[in-house]
Amino acid sequence: MTTATASKSNGRKRAPARKQDAQATKEPTAAIEHPTATVLIIGAGFAGLGAAIRLQQQGVRDIVILERAEEVGGTWRDNQYPGAACDIPSNLYSFSFAQNPDWSRSFSGSREILAYIQGMVKQFNLRQYIRFGKNVSDMAWDDQSGTWKATTDAGEVFSGRTAVMAQGPLSNASFPAISGLEDYQGHKIHSARWDHDYDFKGKKVAVIGTGASAIQIIPELVKEARHLTVFQRTPAWVMPRPDFETPDWNKSLFRKLPMSQSALRKALYLIHESMALAVIWNSPLTRLAERIGRWHLRTQVKDRWLRRQLMPDYRIGCKRILVSNDYYPALQQPNCKLITWPIDRLSAQGVRTVEGVEHQFDCIVFATGFDVSNAGTPFPVRGLEGRLLGETWQRGAQAYKSINVAGYPNLFFTFGPNSGPGHNSALVYMESQIDYIVQSVRAIQSLGLKALDVREQVQADYNRDIQQRLAKTNWNSGCKSWYLTKDGFNATMYPGFATQYANQMKELVLKDYRLIKAD
Numbered sequence: 001m002t003t004a005t006a007s008k009s010n011g012r013k014r015a016p017a018r019k020q021d022a023q024a025t026k027e028p029t030a031a032i033e034h035p036t037a038t039v040l041i042i043g044a045g046f047a048g049l050g051a052a053i054r055l056q057q058q059g060v061r062d063i064v065i066l067e068r069a070e071e072v073g074g075t076w077r078d079n080q081y082p083g084a085a086c087d088i089p090s091n092l093y094s095f096s097f098a099q100n101p102d103w104s105r106s107f108s109g110s111r112e113i114l115a116y117i118q119g120m121v122k123q124f125n126l127r128q129y130i131r132f133g134k135n136v137s138d139m140a141w142d143d144q145s146g147t148w149k150a151t152t153d154a155g156e157v158f159s160g161r162t163a164v165m166a167q168g169p170l171s172n173a174s175f176p177a178i179s180g181l182e183d184y185q186g187h188k189i190h191s192a193r194w195d196h197d198y199d200f201k202g203k204k205v206a207v208i209g210t211g212a213s214a215i216q217i218i219p220e221l222v223k224e225a226r227h228l229t230v231f232q233r234t235p236a237w238v239m240p241r242p243d244f245e246t247p248d249w250n251k252s253l254f255r256k257l258p259m260s261q262s263a264l265r266k267a268l269y270l271i272h273e274s275m276a277l278a279v280i281w282n283s284p285l286t287r288l289a290e291r292i293g294r295w296h297l298r299t300q301v302k303d304r305w306l307r308r309q310l311m312p313d314y315r316i317g318c319k320r321i322l323v324s325n326d327y328y329p330a331l332q333q334p335n336c337k338l339i340t341w342p343i344d345r346l347s348a349q350g351v352r353t354v355e356g357v358e359h360q361f362d363c364i365v366f367a368t369g370f371d372v373s374n375a376g377t378p379f380p381v382r383g384l385e386g387r388l389l390g391e392t393w394q395r396g397a398q399a400y401k402s403i404n405v406a407g408y409p410n411l412f413f414t415f416g417p418n419s420g421p422g423h424n425s426a427l428v429y430m431e432s433q434i435d436y437i438v439q440s441v442r443a444i445q446s447l448g449l450k451a452l453d454v455r456e457q458v459q460a461d462y463n464r465d466i467q468q469r470l471a472k473t474n475w476n477s478g479c480k481s482w483y484l485t486k487d488g489f490n491a492t493m494y495p496g497f498a499t500q501y502a503n504q505m506k507e508l509v510l511k512d513y514r515l516i517k518a519d
């Protein structure tokens with residue numbers, strides 16, 4: 001899971017859309033314009049906060065972070081469903097510059113990760129930069145002043161000489177395109193917008209989806225609900241999860257000797273790097289990983305028919321690999337049933353499958369993922385001469401090193417196109433993006449630049465290489481996943497080791513950019 005913050009629909013309290021109201025009544029509104037910051041950051045999740053920390057450490061303190069919600073945390077604030085946890089070990093799923101010796105488990109839960117993020121805000125005194133309840137609805141480059149202007153849905157305008165897009169790729173919960181969605185009269189919950197007030201006890205509940213979120217929710221719901229029905233469209237490869245509590249001696253060792261924690265982090269990093277050989281490319285290690293997956297299924301599921309239903313028919317790594325020790329056991333509880341018939345439609349009472357059976361439920365949980373649109377950003381972004389990013393990216397998002405897009409000067413993406421890892425911690429990638437941003441901001445300042453704009457040809461060459469390399473990966477081996485657009489274009493994943501990615505981000509090569517001096 002990754003960060004997610006400012007965008008259209010987080011289901012939280014937002015400032016009223018004063019601008020739209022005013023337009024409706026045709027009354028002129030005076031836009032509130034704030035002073036120009038050096039860096040404008042959209043989103044106070046891991047990426048936005050991490051960028052603020054590193055900028056601050058390099059002496060850049062004129063920062064404004066716009067956050068649509070009333071709290072920090074991005075995806076870890078939004079994803080609070082029962083069982084929510086990270087499937088990357090906490091010692092690696094944390095910043096190297098803000099290590100936490102007190103992780104309670106090897107794979108910590110979402111509340112603990114959120115507390116870690118809130119702790120960083122306190123430790124690095126970041127609240128001074130954050131403007132909560134600011135839901136950005138438009139971003140535009142003003143070439144005359146050389147600034148980015150972010151307009152909120154309340155009509156406020158915030159500007160920055162540079163801007164960092166840290167709104168998170170998985171910030172818009174997505175209800176599936178199933179017909180009859182509006183007809184269903186029971187309770188609906190999306191995994192990323194959990195309803196903590198709903199009491200599952202004694203209820204007949206359905207879960208639609210068997211992805212990363214679902215396999216964490218199902219083992220918890222089966223303990224609560226009277227009956228749980230799981231609708232699976234595609235089975236996932238599920239691997240064992242080496243999860244255990246951190247003993248107290250371990251925590252005090254990390255506290256007394258931070259180097260020991262750094263050493264563990266390095267070891268975990270290298271172990272995950274080696275997994276790239278199985279996950280990204282089709283190699284003998286891919287076969288080995290599939291054998292482990294089959295062994296896990298065989299040892300946990302005794303019933304042959306259920307095993308057949310749960311056995312993936314695509315290459316491991318093509319979709320996200322899941323890790324769980326309690327998903328298969330949960331499916332075998334007497335009050336749980338797996339349905340693999342495709343869903344035809346929702347009815348007023350429940351779910352109708354294609355063979356004509358209607359399954360009735362008190363509540364349907366949609367663990368159906370996120371809207372990861374081709375156009376990438378949840379609000380319009382206008383670059384030089386008013387060009388729209390949604391149009392620039394119409395045929396799939398592309399960027400230079402995942403971070404800059406030609407024609408959108410001084411704009412930096414975190415988790416931009418083709419920066420997704422399949423085998424290592426997203427935060428490792430994020431740290432190198434953040435350091436690249438800090439370098440760029442410093443260069444803009446020290447060279448007195450109005451604009452730093454990547455050259456179109458450089459970006460095109462970079463992407464040709466990325467797509468050629470992607471063609472040889474497991475992600476492009478034929479299955480359907482949210483990594484690919486509906487036309488099969490992979491604008492999501494990075495086709496290489498995390499080390500390769502980090503190496504390419506080490507140096508800002510100025511000749512790759514058009515440098516426009518300030519007047």
Ligand code: NAP
Pocket residue numbers: 001002085086087088170176177178191208209210211212213214231232233234320343367368369370480481482
């Ligand atoms: P997801 O991986 O996109 O899974 C969505 C599930 O819903 C899939 O099983 C999908 O089936 C199913 N689905 C979607 N539309 C459907 C429809 N119309 N009818 C029936 N089934 C439908 O979403 P997610 O589980 O929320 O995870 C999204 C991403 O979030 C993950 O890949 C991961 O990057 C991140 N995540 C991470 C963690 C973590 O532990 N770090 C935990 C949760 C999420 P198909 O497979 O057939 O499409």
